[in-house]
Amino acid sequence: MKSIYVAMAVIIFALLLTPLIGVTNTSGAMEVHHSKGLQVNNYVNKLSNVTKPPATFPTVKYYYGANKSCTITTSKWTTLFSNVFDDRSLIPYNFSANSTQYLIVFDITYTGLNPYGIEFVSALSHIGNLSYEHEWKAFWDIANKSSLVKGYTNLKALQSGAFPGFSWSSPKIRPNYLTEEYVGAMAAVVVSIFVLYFVFNRRK
Numbered sequence: 001m002k003s004i005y006v007a008m009a010v011i012i013f014a015l016l017l018t019p020l021i022g023v024t025n026t027s028g029a030m031e032v033h034h035s036k037g038l039q040v041n042n043y044v045n046k047l048s049n050v051t052k053p054p055a056t057f058p059t060v061k062y063y064y065g066a067n068k069s070c071t072i073t074t075s076k077w078t079t080l081f082s083n084v085f086d087d088r089s090l091i092p093y094n095f096s097a098n099s100t101q102y103l104i105v106f107d108i109t110y111t112g113l114n115p116y117g118i119e120f121v122s123a124l125s126h127i128g129n130l131s132y133e134h135e136w137k138a139f140w141d142i143a144n145k146s147s148l149v150k151g152y153t154n155l156k157a158l159q160s161g162a163f164p165g166f167s168w169s170s171p172k173i174r175p176n177y178l179t180e181e182y183v184g185a186m187a188a189v190v191v192s193i194f195v196l197y198f199v200f201n202r203r204k
Contacts, residue, residue, distance in 0.1 A: 053099050054110050057110060059071060070128075070130055072121070077105075080130065081096075083136070091159055092159060093158070095161070103163050103165075105117030105121075114163075114165030119154070120138055127141075147165070148166055149170075157171070161173050
């Protein structure tokens with residue numbers, strides 16, 4: 001009888017641990033494509049060390065097509081964020097409610113681009129000048145690439161409230177699949193208990 005209880009405990013522990021293992025081990029290597037003329041500052045500071053956002057953001061110039069160029073100024077950054085990252089139908093986490101929302105593309109000093117910002121501008125350089133259509137195309141071109149947030153793509157990181165360009169950034173919204181896995185695990189626990197109960201009673 002004691003062995004039955006031990007087996008039940010082991011099964012319950014394993015089933016409850018499985019969802020956590022599945023989440024923490026789903027990481028991938030990130031590929032950052034650096035466009036010519038762009039620089040990135042790779043800070044590993046935590047959010048508490050972030051400086052106050054400036055009144056103006058860095059001007060970034062990228063090239064596309066046959067010797068054509070586009071300059072992203074503060075006003076264009078603001079419009080870009082409004083068009084893409086503030087779309088609640090796609091990104092449920094409200095980055096715009098935080099003064100640090102521009103860390104989606106900038107480093108913590110707001111003097112350069114972070115790895116995700118580099119990817120985004122690099123994608124734009126393969127598409128064309130700034131426009132609503134081009135901004136969204138660039139967004140989707142890198143949406144499913146691995147972010148620096150362990151186990152999350154760029155899109156999933158943004159949807160969960162994490163900055164895809166920083167490894168220290170933690171998701172603010174719990175993924176639905178995690179909840180579903182726990183429900184499935186608990187259901188498996190109940191079934192296992194009934195199976196063990198009937199097996200034990202049959203041996204009696």
